[in-house]
Amino acid sequence: MKPTSFLQIPDLSTDQLSDLLEAAAALKAARGKEGDQPLRGQTWALLFHKSSTRTRVSFEVGINELGGHAMILDQNRMQTGRGESIADTAKVLSRYLHGLIIRTYEHSIVEEFAREGSVPVINALTDALHPCQVVSDLFTLAERWGKPGELLSSLKGRKIVFYGDCGSNMAHSWILGGAMAGMEVVLCGPGEHRPHPQVDEWLQRAGLGRHYRFTTDPLEAAAEGDVLYTDVWVSMGDDEERDQRLRRMQPYQINTSVVECARPEVLFLHCLPAHPGEEVSERIYRGPHSIVFDQAENRLHAQKAILALLGKSATLPNSAS
Ligand code: CP
Ligand code: NVA
Numbered sequence: 001m002k003p004t005s006f007l008q009i010p011d012l013s014t015d016q017l018s019d020l021l022e023a024a025a026a027l028k029a030a031r032g033k034e035g036d037q038p039l040r041g042q043t044w045a046l047l048f049h050k051s052s053t054r055t056r057v058s059f060e061v062g063i064n065e066l067g068g069h070a071m072i073l074d075q076n077r078m079q080t081g082r083g084e085s086i087a088d089t090a091k092v093l094s095r096y097l098h099g100l101i102i103r104t105y106e107h108s109i110v111e112e113f114a115r116e117g118s119v120p121v122i123n124a125l126t127d128a129l130h131p132c133q134v135v136s137d138l139f140t141l142a143e144r145w146g147k148p149g150e151l152l153s154s155l156k157g158r159k160i161v162f163y164g165d166c167g168s169n170m171a172h173s174w175i176l177g178g179a180m181a182g183m184e185v186v187l188c189g190p191g192e193h194r195p196h197p198q199v200d201e202w203l204q205r206a207g208l209g210r211h212y213r214f215t216t217d218p219l220e221a222a223a224e225g226d227v228l229y230t231d232v233w234v235s236m237g238d239d240e241e242r243d244q245r246l247r248r249m250q251p252y253q254i255n256t257s258v259v260e261c262a263r264p265e266v267l268f269l270h271c272l273p274a275h276p277g278e279e280v281s282e283r284i285y286r287g288p289h290s291i292v293f294d295q296a297e298n299r300l301h302a303q304k305a306i307l308a309l310l311g312k313s314a315t316l317p318n319s320a321s
Contacts, residue, residue: 004313005114005121006306007107009131009177010206016309017135017180018152023305024139024298025148031301037067038308042098045071047078048124049104050236054272055124055132058300059101062307068098090117098314099307105237120310127237128198130169133271134177136302140269140295141227156182160227161262163252164279165245166214167193170231170271175199175212185212188221190248218252225262228289229269230254230279246278255281259289269295 005011012020027035044063048056056072063070075081080089086109093100094117102110102121107128114121123131138155146154160178162171166187175195178185187195194214203210215221222228233249234242259266268280268289276285284290 004310006131006310007110007114007121007123008129008202009134009173009180010202010208012180014152014180017138020135020302020305020309021139021142021151022148023308024136024301025143025151027304027308028298028301031065039063039066039068039098039311042068042311042314043071043096044068044099044101044307045073045093045097046101046124047073047075047103049075050125052103052124054296054299055103058303059124059307062300062304066304066307066311068307068311071097086112087116094118099310120314122306122310125169127235128169128172128196129176130173130271131177132299132303132306133170134173135306136299137229137269137271137295138177138181139302140291140298141267143298144267144291152181157184158226159184159186159224160229161186161188161221161225163188163218163221163228163230163254163258164233164249165189165193165231165235166195168231168235170229171195172199174229176202176206176208179203179208179211186221186225187212187214188216188218189252191216192248218258219261222258222261225266227267227269228254228258228262231271232273232275233279249279253279253281254284256283259284267291272296
């Protein structure tokens with residue numbers, strides 16, 4: 001079965017997640033060579049209500065490399081800005097486009113686009129989730145630890161520790177993605193920033209169980225860690241809480257003391273953009289454990305794999321309901 005939209009990682013079956021990692025590896029190896037163009041003749045639009053560097057550019061490049069046409073929609077020039085409903089917008093755009101990639105605030109907005117429209121919707125980040133980032137991160141780890149044909153299984157049993165805002169889109173996506181990959185997920189941050197209970201509902205609905213734990217102790221959390229991960233302490237939309245967040249998060253910086261508690265070969269990941277000196281020390285950010293730029297590059301290969309999967313089922317937009 002093909003997913004029609006990709007709003008969160010459990011929208012994929014385990015086999016589909018495995019196929020995506022393998023496809024990302026194949027697309028990475030084949031980049032620049034003549035290959036299949038699964039989006040040939042298709043037009044995909046990007047609608048971004050929040051800033052983006054990596055996601056927007058890598059999706060646009062990815063669509064072009066897969067033979068499709070990428071259209072950037074300017075929120076300020078659309079009628080949604082003047083009160084047209086999401087439902088009507090989704091129905092109308094479905095008559096023109098083969099797929100829609102959306103970055104926005106409330107998660108319910110991408111759900112409504114997917115429900116009311118009839119073309120695939122890809123969640124390019126909401127306040128609640130950033131699934132494309134974690135699919136790409138799983139690929140980044142699997143290409144280090146596994147070999148083609150066994151990428152997903154190479155992640156099983158590995159321990160990732162996420163530091164900082166554990167109620168963020170990145171933390172939530174790691175809970176879901178880590179559970180699907182069979183990883184041990186530990187979230188570590190201030191008690192005021194625990195994962196949202198909605199994530200437990202999503203886990204339950206996907207039949208995944210509660211495969212993570214939350215702790216406030218940064219050194220205990222790191223023990224035997226294979227991966228240390230962090231994100232900004234002030235996400236887009238959280239600026240009003242800036243001062244109190246920076247104060248609360250201080251004990252959760254990934255620095256030499258934390259890294260020394262993990263496995264010697266531990267990898268440091270960050271979705272970027274980063275603020276070295278805040279959530280991660282300069283030394284760790286620029287040091288030998290850090291693979292953040294390989295990680296950023298892999299957004300392109302992983303997103304091409306997602307586009308190719310969803311693009312296969314996209315049909316010519318027409319008046320079919
Ligand atoms: N990691 C990530 O999604 O980066 P952008 O906000 O630049 O897209
Ligand atoms: N948590 C961050 C992720 C940025 C890619 C934010 O939402 O701003």
